[in-house]
Amino acid sequence: MRYWLFKSEPSTWSWDDQVAKGDGGEEWDGVRNYQARNFMREMAVGDRGFFYHSQKDREIVGIVEVCAEAHPDSTTDDARWDCVDIRAIEPLPTPVTLDQIKADEKLADMVLVKNSRLSVQPVTEADWTHICALGGL
DNA sequence: GCCAACGTTGGC
DNA sequence: GCCAACGTTGGC
Numbered sequence A: 001m002r003y004w005l006f007k008s009e010p011s012t013w014s015w016d017d018q019v020a021k022g023d024g025g026e027e028w029d030g031v032r033n034y035q036a037r038n039f040m041r042e043m044a045v046g047d048r049g050f051f052y053h054s055q056k057d058r059e060i061v062g063i064v065e066v067c068a069e070a071h072p073d074s075t076t077d078d079a080r081w082d083c084v085d086i087r088a089i090e091p092l093p094t095p096v097t098l099d100q101i102k103a104d105e106k107l108a109d110m111v112l113v114k115n116s117r118l119s120v121q122p123v124t125e126a127d128w129t130h131i132c133a134l135g136g137l
Numbered sequence B, C: 001g002c003c004a005a006c007g008t009t010g011g012c
Helices: A015-020 A034-042 A098-103 A125-134
Strands: A003-008 A048-053 A059-072 A082-097 A120-123
Touching (some): A003 A059, A015 A059, A034 A082, A048 A125, A082 A098, A120 A125
Parallel strands (some): A003 A048
C-alpha cells in the first residue's frame, strides 16, 4: 500500500464535504496539473491519503482511502485529465498543522514543504506513521 | 490582499 | 525548441 496527500481549499471542498459523501466516496476532480494527475494514475484501490486543508487552515485534518482507481475526470471533456475517487475514513483527533510539519526536522523533506503548490503528492511510510502519531492515531 | 513560485501557453 | 508572458496556487 502507498500513501498520499490530497490538498483542498476548504471553501471549495472541505473535509466535512468529504465525510458527507460517505463510503461511496467522491471524485477528486478538477486537477489540471500533470504531476498531480500522474500520481493519481499510480494509485491503487486501498491506498491511504491525508486530507489537507490549504489556505486559511493549513493543516492535515483526516485520513482518506482511494476507492476507485484513475478514470476520466467527469468535469471536463479533455481526455488528458484523470482522477481517482476517495472516501473519508476518519478524522485526525488532533489536526497536524503546516507549522508543526515545518518545525519537525523528520518531516523537512515532505513534498508539502518543498513544493507547496502540488495538490496531490506522495507521502513516505515513515512520514505517514509519524504524522499519524502527531495527530493522535 | 500581496507576492513568490511554479506551470502552461503560444509566438518566434 | 526556446523563452517571455500569463495565470494560478497557496503561504504569509
